[in-house]
Each structure stands twice: as structure tokens, then as C-alpha cells.
Amino acid sequence: MKLADARNEFIAKWGAFGSHWGINRTMAQIHALLLISAEPLSQDDIMEQLNVSRGNANMNIRELIDWGLVDRVIISGERKEYFVAEKDIWKVATQIVKERKKRELDPMMKVIESLEHVEGDKKDPAFKQFNETISGIKHFGKQADKMLDVMVKADENWFIGSLMKFFR
Amino acid sequence: MKLADARNEFIAKWGAFGSHWGINRTMAQIHALLLISAEPLSQDDIMEQLNVSRGNANMNIRELIDWGLVDRVIISGERKEYFVAEKDIWKVATQIVKERKKRELDPMMKVIESLEHVEGDKKDPAFKQFNETISGIKHFGKQADKMLDVMVKADENWFIGSLMKFFR
DNA sequence: CTGAACTTTCAAAATATATTGAAAGTTTAT
DNA sequence: ATAAACTTTCAATATATTTTGAAAGTTCAG
Numbered sequence: 001m002k003l004a005d006a007r008n009e010f011i012a013k014w015g016a017f018g019s020h021w022g023i024n025r026t027m028a029q030i031h032a033l034l035l036i037s038a039e040p041l042s043q044d045d046i047m048e049q050l051n052v053s054r055g056n057a058n059m060n061i062r063e064l065i066d067w068g069l070v071d072r073v074i075i076s077g078e079r080k081e082y083f084v085a086e087k088d089i090w091k092v093a094t095q096i097v098k099e100r101k102k103r104e105l106d107p108m109m110k111v112i113e114s115l116e117h118v119e120g121d122k123k124d125p126a127f128k129q130f131n132e133t134i135s136g137i138k139h140f141g142k143q144a145d146k147m148l149d150v151m152v153k154a155d156e157n158w159f160i161g162s163l164m165k166f167f168r
Numbered sequence: 169m170k171l172a173d174a175r176n177e178f179i180a181k182w183g184a185f186g187s188h189w190g191i192n193r194t195m196a197q198i199h200a201l202l203l204i205s206a207e208p209l210s211q212d213d214i215m216e217q218l219n220v221s222r223g224n225a226n227m228n229i230r231e232l233i234d235w236g237l238v239d240r241v242i243i244s245g246e247r248k249e250y251f252v253a254e255k256d257i258w259k260v261a262t263q264i265v266k267e268r269k270k271r272e273l274d275p276m277m278k279v280i281e282s283l284e285h286v287e288g289d290k291k292d293p294a295f296k297q298f299n300e301t302i303s304g305i306k307h308f309g310k311q312a313d314k315m316l317d318v319m320v321k322a323d324e325n326w327f328i329g330s331l332m333k334f335f336r
Numbered sequence: 337c338t339g340a341a342c343t344t345t346c347a348a349a350a351t352a353t354a355t356t357g358a359a360a361g362t363t364t365a366t
Numbered sequence: 367a368t369a370a371a372c373t374t375t376c377a378a379t380a381t382a383t384t385t386t387g388a389a390a391g392t393t394c395a396g
Contacts, residue, residue, distance in 0.1 A: 003295055006286040010302070013279045020190050020272050024384065038297035043343080053386045058344060079341060079394080087301065089308040104188050111181045118174040125206035127171055133203045133255065134178070140257040143328050160311050192354065211373080221356045226374060247364075247371060 007036055011050070026052055027060040031069060031085060040073045040082035068095045090156035098152045101145070109141045175204055179218070194220055195228040199237060202253035208241045210248045236263045258324035266320045269313070277309045 001009075011032040018028025029050055034041060041049075047057045061083060064070035069092060073082045086092055115134050120127035151159060169177075179200040186196025197218055202209060209217075215225045229251060232238035237260060241250045254260055283302050288295035319327060 001283075001286050003286055003288040003292075003298060006283050007298060009279070010283055010298075013276070017272065017276050022188050022190070026384080035301045036294075036298045038293035054343090055345075055387065056385050059385090062344090081343080087297075087304070089304045093308065093312075100188075104185065108181070108185050111177070115169075115174050115178055118169050118171055120171040124171075126204075129206035129255075130171060130175060130178075130204045136255070136257040140261065143331075144261075147331055163315055194354075222373090223357065223375075224355050227355090230374090249373080 010036060024060070026050070026056055027063055030057070030060050031064055034064075034070060034083060034085035035087065037085075040075065040084045042080045042082050044080075046083070067099050094152050097148055101148050101152075105141065105145065105148070109138070109145070112138050112141060178204060192228070194218070194224055195231055198225070198228050199232055199253060202232075202238060202251060203255065205253075208243065208250035208252045210250050212248075214251070235267050256324075262320050265316055269316050269320075273309065273313065273316075277306070277313070280306050280309065 011029050014032035014035075015025045015029040018031070019025050023031075029052075030046055033046060033049060043054070043057050043061060046052070046061070047054060050057075061070065064085075065072065065083075068086075070083050070085050073084055075082055086095070112134055116131075116138065118127075118130065120130075122128070154162075179197050182200035182203075183193045183197040186199070187193050191199075198214055201214060201217060211222070211225050211229060214220070214229070215222060218225075220228075229238065232253075233240065233251075236254075238251050238253050241252055243250055254263070280302055284299075284306065286295075286298065288298075290296070322330075
């Protein structure tokens, strides 16, 4: 397989993969393109290579910057802005974990906590089941939260190394 | 807050939460409803409580069964089928991990592996970057894979207990 | 200050996804 | 074998999300 085909395949598949994860196709494709680009790319480069409109490119580049996955770089003597992706996959993963925890797990846990003390009849099975479910989710959420925090703060070698040794 | 309101709030929020995770709103709501129901529910119960159509309820119940999150139960003397959700949140989580690994991570890793040996010029920076990115993803994917396998096979007390002790 | 280079916005259009409900299919008791 | 009870399907419809591109906004060199 030729490099050009392999690059296209990677971009297409990473785009499709991203869409299972709440990241839209263009955003994942731009990310993929930047991941395999040795040099910074301008917005026009991205528009051209992926065949997307100016607005779409702009919006999704900003979103990637917002997620901490892409940085702006300035090239001296150039007027345009250029963009590069964080290439270290461990950092990419921890960054995504961190953002999703902030955007999804944390708000969910606040809701769960607000549902912990509900009025009701202790004899009512519906009441019992509701409380048991909520407290089970809360318990699980707290554990997950701790673990994700450790992961986000750790560096790869320490984390993976530790886990691997631990799990034999 | 009254139980009825709390239940509605939980169903609504679990539904919204699910949609960040590639699970559609109705599917997540049915799951939420079953999680807090002490008794098995029929399809008609679900349709009525969530105000969804027959087809929609049917399709999403089947999907939940497919994901291993809901079971059919028969109540003796009754013609109708009833449904219950797995209530143990740890089991719910491992089941989801298992399915998503199978549906998403495994196919992605196959693609990555197919992109490992591409023709190209070793001096070309684009070629180098492509190969580095692919091999970084592969390496990370393998570690993630092992870890998820351990998690799926472990039981909660062992897994969480171990991690907590380990991470102090 | 001016205008060229560049970036951002956003309403309209296109696309993708979810939902409905009536019709077709299946199962079971008699 | 029949028909009532129940389940599944699927084309049409509704809803939600993504994409476009022209217009408005910004920055900066001269």
C-alpha cells in the first residue's frame, strides 16, 4: 500500500471511529490529518486536504483546541496561523479522559447526588429500588472518578508499568 | 423531592447522558426505567411510562438485550414478555466495556495493524510521521486492550480493591 | 487611515438519525 | 383450524446534527 492511500484510509477510519465517541466526523478527520502531518498545517491546507468548507474547518479546529488536542503555532514571517496536534498518544488519551470526565461524569454525579435524599415510604419496593440504584451508581462513580484522576495525573510509564506489573 | 419527580429526573438525565456515549436517548431511558423498577415491566408498561411508540420501544428493548444489559423474563400464567435490567452497576459497566471493545476498539486495531507496513521513502518526514503515529496508536491500543480484558474478567471487589490499595 | 490578508459567525441547506404506527408476522389456548 | 394476544418490521415522518459559504469582523503592514 502506498503512503497516500494509507493516509486517506487512516483519516477515513479515524473519522468514523470518532463518531462513535461523540466527536463529529470532520473534527476527528482534522485530528487524524494533523496526527500524521510532520509539519504544522494552515486552515487552508486542512480545507484543501479534507475537502471541507471554511466554516466547518474553522469551527472544528477551534473545538480541537478547546479539547486541548491541537495547538496554534505561529511561523515567523507568516501572517497565517498554523496548527499542530499533540502526537503523544498517551497525552491525547489522558486529555480526552480529562475533558470527558469534566463534561460528562462530573455533571452526572451531581445529578445522582441530588437524587440521594428523596421523600418516600420505606416499605415501598419502588422507593427501595430507586435508592439502591442511585447509591450503587454513586458508589461506582466515586471509584471511577478516583481512578481517572490517578490516570490523568500519572505519566504513561508509571501508570501502564504499574498496572502491568500489578496484573501480572 | 417526591419519588415520582426523582424518577423522572433520573430517567431524563440518564437518557441525555447516554446520548454522549453512542446510545440513543430512548434506549438509555428504557434502561434507566428498568434500573429503578423493582418489578419486571412489559413492553406496554414501558411504552406508557416513557410515551414512546410500539416500534421504538421494541427496537430499543431488543438492542438492550443485545448489549446484555436487559433480560427477558416470563411470568408464569402470563402471555406477555417482561423485562428486567441487570441492577449491579459493576456488571453493567463491564458489560458495556466488553461490548464497546468488541464493536469499536477491536476493529480500529485491525485497521491500525493493516497500516503498519506501508511502502515509502525512509527519508520522507511525512512517511516517518505516519509510521510513528501508527505505531504509537498500536502500542497504546495493546495496553488498553490488556487492561480492559483484566477489568472485564475481574469481579468488582477484587478489581477496585486492588486498584485502591495500589494507588493508595 | 486604508486595504489586503486572514478569521469568525451564522442562517440556510444538506445529511444523518430516531420515531411513529399501521400492517404483517408469530405464538398459543381452545 | 381459528382467532385473540402478542411481537416485529419498515416506509414515511419528524427531529437533530453537520456542513456550507457568503458576509461581517479583525489584524496589521505600509
